[in-house]
Amino acid sequence: MSKSLSNDNQVWGSRVGLVLAMAGNAVGLGNFLRFPVQAVQNGGGAFMIPYLVCFLLMGVPLLWIEWSMGRFGGRLGHHSTPFILDSIVKRSFWKYFGVFGIFTNISVAAYYCYIESWTMAYVYHSVVGTFSSMSQVDVAQFFVNYIDIGKSTTGIPYEAIVFFVVCVILNSYILSRGLSGVEKVAKIGMPLLIIFGLLLAIKGWTLGTSGANAEHPDASAIDGLNFLWTPQYDSLTNPKVWLAAAGQIFFTLSLGMGSIQCYASYLKSKDDIALNAVSAGFVNGFVEVVLGGAIVIPIAAGYLGLDWVKENASFGMAFQTMPYLFNNWGVALAAIAGVMWFGLLFFAGITSSLAMGTPWMGFMRDEFNWSSSKGAWSFGLIVLILGLPTVLFYNYGVFDEYDYWAGTVSLVIFAMVEVLIFVLVFGVDRGFNEINEGGDIKVPIIFKYIIKYVTPVSITAVFLGALITPEGNDWAGSLQGLFAGKGWALDNSSIIKQATLAGLRAKIAAATDASVLDNLEKKLLYVTGARILLISTFLGIAGLVYLAYTRRVKEGRI
């Protein structure tokens, strides 16, 4: 019998496959690109203290909560969050809140597949030796040309779109094979990712000062490692650092998306979730801290110097710098290292994007009896339609808009509410028993109290911190100002200011140059369009949930 997602006999092939798929869901591009940047911006080595505290008090408990909610819902035949929440909270509103668990996945997949397609393109360019004779400036410019869809770096017209479409088709095809397809990719991709990562990490740890050259005589990988790991203990009293650590833990574990619940919904009550969840979480932590902390920053500092890294530490370093750095290793090794690095990023990306397809497929199977093939290809079509604006109007902020609302704010809101539901509605005693049911480890009783008190408070603090971020992210100064009666000035990065596009409007008001003004007004137009698309997607899924509900009522299933 088929193992497709459209089949009631849908199962995971093996427990190791499930843990690797869950770890693959969590391990993403952020493990290699976001973590080291967050660490150096928030106290270096001292960042690890709030990072570890947040991992244990918020990350691991939330993993258990999401796994147990998923398995609970799956027992009742639900494989997506709208009706998982509906089965926990017997009030009609909450299934619409569960729409977040499908909406977030689709919307994030729309732009995530685009980044994934960059890694595919860069693997291709590493193999054919495109970067072999390029200077650092050329490599950086290559990336700019690549995302400018009017320019071609391969001779293929509109190559950014071509690679994006190929990437979406590949994801859809694997998803159409059901859980077995997802599991196969995780079983191949995760070990390869760890091997590639370890080889590059060893280079980062051992490079030392051997990368120094006439242009950068002081370059040293040791400086990079010192920069990343030297603890600045005074940063521990800054709430910004704690919020950054909580945010990093939250995003790196793919919490608040709905994909963990979907994967776990295919488990039976007698099978373990307590050990599986913590194992997947620590695999993600290993990849992030051990591998993610040893590649980009040390290697970049080893060839370009620490000053350059301080000025340029960002997400784009992976694409705008690494191919040039690999050139220092000779033509053959540069090609191999390029394939390893961008291949590693590709596997990190695809194991996450595949997870994003499964809640939609599970929902359409449960409610409309769609086959796995139909669910997968329809997911691909929606991602293509929703994702093309991020490709076409990348430079006008569409990509960032999707990332902010779907990939950041929605996650926090959904996770915060699901924790509150778990604690207040499902009940901590019942929930803790659910987590331990069938467990191969016994979760320490202290976590019952952490789940009851610490996790809801910390996640609410993350949300409020993002909602009302003070001007300049200066929490200490702003709190003092508040008590001195000076009010609370919001930063343009706060959710409230972002919602009103305050930063962009301020730039428009201040612009004097006609071309700059024209560009900013176009940006305002495209960003507004992106918001309309996202809202339409959410409402469309909510409409499907309503339709599913009326079908259930008609068929007497409710």
Add this chain to the structure above:
Amino acid sequence: MNTSALIVMLGSIAFFTFYCVYFFYLVLKAPMRAEPDSYEENDETPR
């Protein structure tokens, strides 16, 4: 590397490596449940 950076780096690496390997080892060593369970690997007949 300076001493404090080295201690923090090695401590973090040791913590995550140890628990990653330990929990994954427990997953590998855990006995399979009686059928029907959630996994296909120990099915006597294909589903």
